[in-house]
Amino acid sequence: MGRTADTAARLRQAIAAGTYPVGARLPSLRSLAEQWRVSINTVVAAYRQLEREGRISPLPRLGFRVVPPRQPPPPPLHLPAPTLVDLADLLRSAEMREDGPVPLGVAIPRPELLPLTALRRCLLAAQRAHPDACLAYDVAPGQRAAREAIARRLLARGAAADPEQIVITHGAQEGLQLVLRAICAAGACVAVATPAYPGFLQAMASQGLAAIGVPSSPATGISLPLLAQALERHPIAAVLLSSTWQNPDGATMPTAARRDLVALCRRHQVPLIDDDTYGELAHDASHEPLCLAEAHGGLVVHIGSFSKCIAPGLRLGFVVAGRWTDAVVRHKIAVNVATAVAPQLAVAQFLDSGAFDRHRRQHAARLGGIVQRCAAAVLAAFPPGTQVTRPRGGFVLWVTLPATIDAQRLAVAARRAGIGIAPGPLFAPDGGFRHHIRLTAGWWDPVIANAIATVGNLAKRMA
């Protein structure tokens, strides 16, 4: 048995490394047995094991070929009850603070991939051109130049947005907070696509909102039939999701589904909050259509960020707030008056100069390669039965572990080994996703490869 497991693992690695890419025919039983100095029976057993895992399939005549990895199963087709979000310390400790020396748990872009030199140039230029304005109070909704540059960018992506409805914020997270405040009374219920970005749940928790998790699938995003059910059964104040490269499951909604989603929200007159934090990170640099483009009458609120595609330290994001613009501005003033001026002017210049688009293409392509390598490494290292998303945008992987493995226990063990991972329950309003983890796939080097292998081994021991 040890020999079979070894041989199967070696095969998995060879497949993951691309030695045998998807579609390739595997060596015959005899030749592999000779190459690897094992018995033919061992090779047969190992091939059967991989067949059970869905990695390879028998050819019509003889031998096996590599097949594409299985997609995770569709989410459970039922709607949970609304729960008041209360994540307390779990989020803070697990997500943000005690990440290991190898941070696979937080979705922070690596500085090596960011356009920091060009950006620093824009920052210095802004400070030189407007020395006093850069140290004076700005007033919400923010610098006109930045709001216009953002409107031009959205237009290039197919959505017309009035600069008057754009409010500059300290990142997308602040945008979400302001929007939830503008839309929801305390105790109101928000329908959120699950698995959900923990920041969504934190924002709801900090405002005393209830959440109803509506299952999302990596292939098509939020389940529209279940969302319709939720809207009929509960007094939903808003629908919250990311329609493009959703964190953590990488879901991107097909165009028709976006249209149906906006129509559904309009029918119920419920605002749709679309967090586009990863929207600029398609690995082929293409543009998905924006829900905002489907909006008429300001029912779609679009949240944007420059933290993942330009630099997180700018603390710069924005909201296209539609009919809630006045309320969002009022809350922005109440929360922290305004956003610093220099980053706004720098990003406006960066967006308009063409440098952003050049950076984005390069960045996206590099990310794509990294994400595929990380996903392959996960498949190679984790126990049989593990499934992983293969997103074509963003840089996080959603891993479904065999049902015997508890994600929180795995996270604790990984942290002891110096590796941060994000356990599934962080992504649910009600402690679900107990056999899931999110891994950051934003970089590839021996340290990362080794960390993935280590977590995989820990998982194997728990399986």
Added chain:
Amino acid sequence: MGRTADTAARLRQAIAAGTYPVGARLPSLRSLAEQWRVSINTVVAAYRQLEREGRISPLPRLGFRVVPPRQPPPPPLHLPAPTLVDLADLLRSAEMREDGPVPLGVAIPRPELLPLTALRRCLLAAQRAHPDACLAYDVAPGQRAAREAIARRLLARGAAADPEQIVITHGAQEGLQLVLRAICAAGACVAVATPAYPGFLQAMASQGLAAIGVPSSPATGISLPLLAQALERHPIAAVLLSSTWQNPDGATMPTAARRDLVALCRRHQVPLIDDDTYGELAHDASHEPLCLAEAHGGLVVHIGSFSKCIAPGLRLGFVVAGRWTDAVVRHKIAVNVATAVAPQLAVAQFLDSGAFDRHRRQHAARLGGIVQRCAAAVLAAFPPGTQVTRPRGGFVLWVTLPATIDAQRLAVAARRAGIGIAPGPLFAPDGGFRHHIRLTAGWWDPVIANAIATVGNLAKRMA
């Protein structure tokens, strides 16, 4: 009558300009009549008018001398009922957005008084020394270097604060928001010293909190007997005030009153939130004792800002959060993850270099002169019966108009003349202070002098 009014106005101006300082003897009836070519009866009538206004008093034998301006009357000695704060659009339009070309309505420090050159040097140094960190995510509670520099500064002012309990925020306003979230459930009642900074009321409104206004006097700050009454009668979740150079009334609590205030809060186990935004702006550069220094057991939450004494555009403040530190950090993460790094490092260097202290002394002295000139100009220009504070710190004046003048109407008229002023109802949770205005006294030049004269004339026409 016209002659008497003219002569009285001329006298007021001469007193305000310091031609006849406090304590000086005024010219005899005869000599003034000769100097100004009016009848002795006119001089008698004008002197009587100024006597009624409390500007001069008869000497034991003969003639008149200039007396210090009357303090505003003590606030009404009753406690209003708690009201849910709902300021809606009034705040936004009047306070922040539609201030006139001459902004006497917003308390923004003039760039001419700020150490912008030195600060820019610190910012560039921080960006050069830590180029990547300055564009990367920080994590709440913020940069250790900044928290330590702030702790050293507080220690120099007499209060020991643990850097572990200091959380960096986007200005004092964000600090207050986070603290209120950490301490108060929705609908909770906060006792706030009135007149209150509109940002206090905005923060409460945006969180659905109720306020009970506890009268404050410019001489001694919040009324402790009335606060005690409020604490006994109502379930108060927190007490909110500025114990030093309170905005708008310039109140600074005597040392004994501070001690009593902290003891009262401790007795009721109610947290005291002390907003120290203007605390560094004593005109004689002295230091008032901090309530924080009286705190044992973390019941005093201290909010600080660098917007008024260094530069508002940094968007940098902090909270010493005591026993609420963990909750404040959690809410900070939920609200916008963290604060930009460069301003933190720049301010840490500026504080530690000694440049801050040198700037502060200069700045305070200049402000003191400006504030006194503005106050004198108000007394000279506004109708008889007007009273104005003479704060020894900060740069705002609280003006009590004759009861016939409606502050909101005056604000509308002033705005039409291109001048922003802040009407009293902005400073009350329940629409009080209808005959008060706040004027910014942060600069002195012919434009400001002219604006004060214009508003004074508008007020006279309404009187």
